[in-house]
Amino acid sequence: MAETTASFMDDDDFSHAVKGVRYPPDVTEDNLEAMANFELRDDDIVIVAFPKAGTNWMLEIVNKILSACGKTDTSSDDMVGKLEFSYPHEPRPRHVMLQTCASPRVILTHLTPHTAPPGISQPKDNVKVIVVMRNPKDTAVSYFHFEQKLRASFERKPLPSWDEFFQLFLAGKHTYGCYFDHVLGWWQRRDDPHFLFLKYEDMKKNLPNAVRSVATFLEVKLDDASIEAIAHACTFSNMKAALDKSRYGDRTVNARKGLVGDWKTMFTDEQSKLLDLKCKTKLEGTGLSLDFE
Template identity: 50%
Template sequence: MAVRSREFWAYKETHFPPNVTKETLEALPDFQIRDDDIVVASYPKAGSNWLLGIVCKLLRSAGKTEESADSLLTGPMEMTLPTAEHAGYVTLAAKPSPRIVKTHVPISFAPRGVSKPQNQVKVLVMMRNPKDSAVSYYHFNRRLCQVAGLAEPPVWKEYAQAFVGGKVKYGDYCDHVLGWWQMWDDPHFLFLKYEDMKKDLLSSVKTIATFLEIALDEATIAAIAEESTFNRMKEDFGRSKWPTKRIIPRKGIVGDWKNWLSPDESKAFDSWCEGKLSGTGLNFDFE
């Protein structure tokens, strides 16, 4: 039975935001994934919108689409955005190929064509260290409340405790990333880390292009990397017609968690991650 709260509700032991419904979650596994779909999956605030922007630029440069990023992206497929009549997956079903499918759901809720991919479908999984993810998610929730006229979210101290306890939208971070990480050796998947992209964006753009089988010359790839820096992306998002998209970029740095986590909170995060991620082969850079 679904239990609702002001900030999220629980379904099958996972928390979801109010604009993700039980009907949608039950429909997602049967959503038909096309052979040329590009899927971007992540826990919220891991840099997925940064990655989506790069994918859009690659597709446009390769002549595979003429749509703008605003029209190509429909928001997470599981959400019903305030400006939309239907959940994202309904809108996606009517879109022409190539489609970019964005989702924040755990892999157990994803379409079967994503969790058990076949043929040519490509899934890019974006990951970010949990401390910076928590800080970024906290600030995004505060901005979202302001834009939507909602009540203020919990203060940071309460949010940090809730994050480690998995009592936030989309549930336990570690469980979420490990669910996707089980596919690390499947050729349909490409795993990317926010921290690696910050260190060498050009190499990351090349890797993404290769995975998507998009052949572009070096100059074009370099130009896309330059256009995809955080400052350029922030300018692009600032021009979006969607208010929620305009508030997505904040600092775009690695290590901002040091300005927010107390020594005790940092230790709690470390202990939690060690218990969940140790021995899985999945690790993160925190600065």
């Protein structure tokens, strides 16, 4: 298994390594270096999540909250794009394009605190950072299916089998590195009032409550009817319908099932035990617990 995984990573044309962490091809080393000098505005809203942990879902919620209070008249499609990416259809990297975007800007990133701009990892003034966390088993399954679809659309080499992908994910050798380093890196900021932490699983259990929490964090006053309307618009089925109509191809393959516990359709008992052990080792004593059901 290890030899197969290593050989796949060595000749994979859909990722590259920077300082020991693998990134998608659109995250260039120049872009990563530019993060140190990216300046935040006082009214910026940042959404942070590991890939496939709820970035687009939170973007829909934030966009609709800002629309409801009259702070934006753009769609989530106009806000999409990870801070660290250069997209083939855009002439400039996203971090450069954001410099000309109207405020309030909604900034999306999968970066860790060590690679994100200082204004995000150590925010000042009125900058707001929303961190979305999803259990690693569902994250891994969602990531696997998403990347297979994305690779097929670009006619790139497919991922290896699920078993091999799981080994990469467990070892932190797939794109964006170790899931636990990412989550725990941000979790260390939990006592900073600039941050709001939400679990994907809690959002599934009570979406109106999550919408209310985000609105309160963004200092937006909405009545109960508005909260319920936004929650309804951001249910998975409604969000999927919106993403399917996106003008961006990668968004159209983003939403698959949106379930909690879908990992059971892919994980073997042995894989489940291995990741449970990793969770216990990494999370014990951190105060962070993750829900798998």
